[in-house]
Amino acid sequence: MKKLFTKEVKIALAVLVSAVILVIGIEYLKGVNLMKPTNYYYIEYKNVTGLTVSTPVLIDGFKVGLVREITYNYDKPGTVTVEVSLDNQLKVPSGSKAVLLVDFLGTATIDLQLNKYVSTYHSAGDVLIGENAPDMLGSIQKNVLPQLEVMLxxxxxxxxxxxTIVTNPALTESLENLNRITAELETSSKRLNSVMSKDIPPILANVTDITKNVSEFSSQLNELELKKTVATADSTLSGLKGITDKLNDKDNTLGLLLNDKQLYDGLLNTVGSADSLLIDLRLNPKRYVHFSLFGRKK
Structure with missing residues (x-):
């Protein structure tokens, strides 16, 4: 009976296993997990610059699939068909867009923008809507370069x-004047610092002494004036007190006039009598004047 696993069969099996491992390894290096079930969709683009096989398909920055194949659609000239594999758990709503983004370095990604406002979904093998996002370099070339050309x-x-300004001799002269002024300012600053450190402290000390002396003199002057004023006030009050005492004392004329009521009444009656006498004298002068100032008549 012949052996089932001959040398040739073993070699064939080894080659077959190696080929399978090689395919799996290549796909793995491309980012394709053959053990993970996926669904295939197709996208049509007008331009696929920067797009390669294994380019990631993203939803909000999260990787959900890869580009499996890129072919030119000869039935629709100017259109490139891109085959992508997406996770079989992902449901793609109808009207979703696959936007091809190319960064400044030329690296392309597909941003799958799901339509959240419908309840119907694409089936595996459907053609998704493909759009090309504005290329940064193209945008610069289209928008910036014309403006730059106008500004040149x-x-x-x-x-x-x-x-012209830089080469003008006046600018050089101004700079030299500025350097000279700066040097003079530096010299003046040094001199001022010297004055401040040497002359100002003694002056401030003298001013302090003078202020102190003036303050002491003012205090003494105020004290002297105050003492003099107090002494004058005391003397005045003493004099007033003496006058008041004399007015209250009955041993003198003013005291009697102020304190003796009988004397006051007598003086008052005398003044009244004198007043009556003067009135009568004015009315009846002959009653009192009966002699001549120049002698008696014969």
Whole structure:
């Protein structure tokens, strides 16, 4: 009976296993997990610059699939068909868009933008809507370069004006004057620092002494004036007290006038009588004047 696993069969099995391992390894290096079930969809683009096999398909930055194949659609000239494999758990709503993004370095990714406003879904093998996002370099070339071209003459004029200013001898002279002024300011600053450190402290000390002396003199002057004023007030009050005492004392004329009521009444009656006498004298002068100042008549 012949052996089932001959040398040739073993070699064939080894080659077959090696081939399977090689395919699995290549797919793994591409980022494809052959053990994970996936669904296949197709996307049509007008331009696939930067897009390669194994380019990731992202939803909100999360990887959900890969590009499996890129082919030119000869039935629709100008269209490139891209086959992508997505996780079989992912349901793609109808109307979802696959936007091809290319960064500044030329690296492409597919951003799958799901339509959240429908309840119907694509089936595996359907063609998804493909769009090309504005290319950064193309946008720069389209929008920035024309404006830059318009600005170049103005920039050239500005540079010419700056060159004229820089090469003007007046600018050099101004810079030299500025350097000289700076040097003089530095010298003046050093002198001022010297004055501040040497002359100002003694002056401040003298001012302090003078202020102290003036303060002491003022205090003494105020004290002297106050003493003099107090002494004068005391003397005045003493004099007033003496006058008051004399007025209250009955041993003198003013005291009697102020304190003796009988004397006051007598003086009052005398003044009244004198007043009556003067009135009568004025009314009846002949009653009192009966002699001549120049002698008696014969």
């Amino acid at each position: 003459p103005k920039i050239d004029t500005i540079l010419t004006g700056i060159q």
